[in-house]
Amino acid sequence: MFGIDRLNVPRSDVPAVTHVDYSARVQTVHRETNPRYHALLEAFKAKTGCPVIVNTSFNVRGEPIVCTPADALRCFMSTDIDCLAIGNCFLRKEAQDPALKREYADSFEPD
Numbered sequence: 001m002f003g004i005d006r007l008n009v010p011r012s013d014v015p016a017v018t019h020v021d022y023s024a025r026v027q028t029v030h031r032e033t034n035p036r037y038h039a040l041l042e043a044f045k046a047k048t049g050c051p052v053i054v055n056t057s058f059n060v061r062g063e064p065i066v067c068t069p070a071d072a073l074r075c076f077m078s079t080d081i082d083c084l085a086i087g088n089c090f091l092r093k094e095a096q097d098p099a100l101k102r103e104y105a106d107s108f109e110p111d
Contacts, residue, residue, distance in 0.1 A: 014052050027055065050106045078102040 002098065010033045017025075031038040045051040054070040058066040061078060069086050074085040075101045076091065084091045 014050070014054075016054055017052065062104070062107065073100070074102070078104040 006020045010096075011020070011022055012024075029038050040053065043054060044053055056073065058075060060075055063075065063094055064071075066075050072084060072086055073091075076093070077096060082093050084093075
């Protein structure tokens with residue numbers, strides 16, 4: 001197979017993280033060194049049966065990667081993301097001030 005056809009072949013139980021060459025950038029989390037994140041992974045596994053959370057960059061097209069809580073809120077309010085967790089804070093989009101909503105998609109030509 002060649003090109004896009006290679007992308008359409010299931011490569012693993014978690015295709016979103018499995019490259020076309022069947023490799024992945026796996027990061028492990030240990031209870032001893034990161035108990036909070038480990039507990040989140042365990043709860044996610046118990047709820048979904050999947051012991052993996054995909055970690056990706058947090059930004060929108062044309063914007064730098066989020067570095068601060070203010071950046072995160074601004075990016076969150078410009079996307080279709082439903083919830084945002086930062087430290088001990090958990091925000092639901094529906095509970096936020098609608099005046100904070102921004103539309104980044106209108107600023108860029110589609111790919």
